[in-house]
Amino acid sequence: MKKVLLLTSTLLLLLAGAMFVVSCSSDDEETHNDTSLIGSSWKLYGFGSTNNNEIRKAQPDDRDFSYIIHFQEDGAVSGTTSDNEFSGEYYVEGATISIKNVGSTKMGEIGDGHEYFSALLSCSQYFVSNNRLILYYNNNLNYLLFNRQ
Numbered sequence: 001m002k003k004v005l006l007l008t009s010t011l012l013l014l015l016a017g018a019m020f021v022v023s024c025s026s027d028d029e030e031t032h033n034d035t036s037l038i039g040s041s042w043k044l045y046g047f048g049s050t051n052n053n054e055i056r057k058a059q060p061d062d063r064d065f066s067y068i069i070h071f072q073e074d075g076a077v078s079g080t081t082s083d084n085e086f087s088g089e090y091y092v093e094g095a096t097i098s099i100k101n102v103g104s105t106k107m108g109e110i111g112d113g114h115e116y117f118s119a120l121l122s123c124s125q126y127f128v129s130n131n132r133l134i135l136y137y138n139n140n141l142n143y144l145l146f147n148r149q
Contacts, residue, residue: 042146082113
């Protein structure tokens with residue numbers, strides 16, 4: 001009887017330990033639900049390629065007001081390109097994201113303004129980890145890399 005009780009206690013402790021490890025493992029590293037974006041603001045660092053994992057820094061890179069995106073609680077999205085402001089709506093389901101119904105000011109863009117805006121409108125997947133946001137576009141071959149503000 002003591003052996004059965006000891007074996008049962010050991011198994012319960014191992015099971016509890018395994019459940020603790022599983023529950024703590026991935027929440028901090030990867031978040032795909034919409035709460036990771038709600039109320040957050042991000043500044044673009046650069047454009048990446050999934051083929052070679054190279055990242056090209058967005059130009060111009062010396063402006064605090066360029067390449068910002070805000071995800072509001074009500075599903076609204078807003079931000080800036082290199083020279084313009086935009087606003088619209090974002091939709092998230094799992095790791096899928098879409099930015100729709102976007103309007104913007106129409107000043108001339110400099111640097112990567114047009115490429116950035118086009119990528120935002122065609123993004124399809126997202127990934128949040130360690131205060132960074134990745135928005136995938138171009139059939140997930142390219143991505144925008146943002147740092148949390």
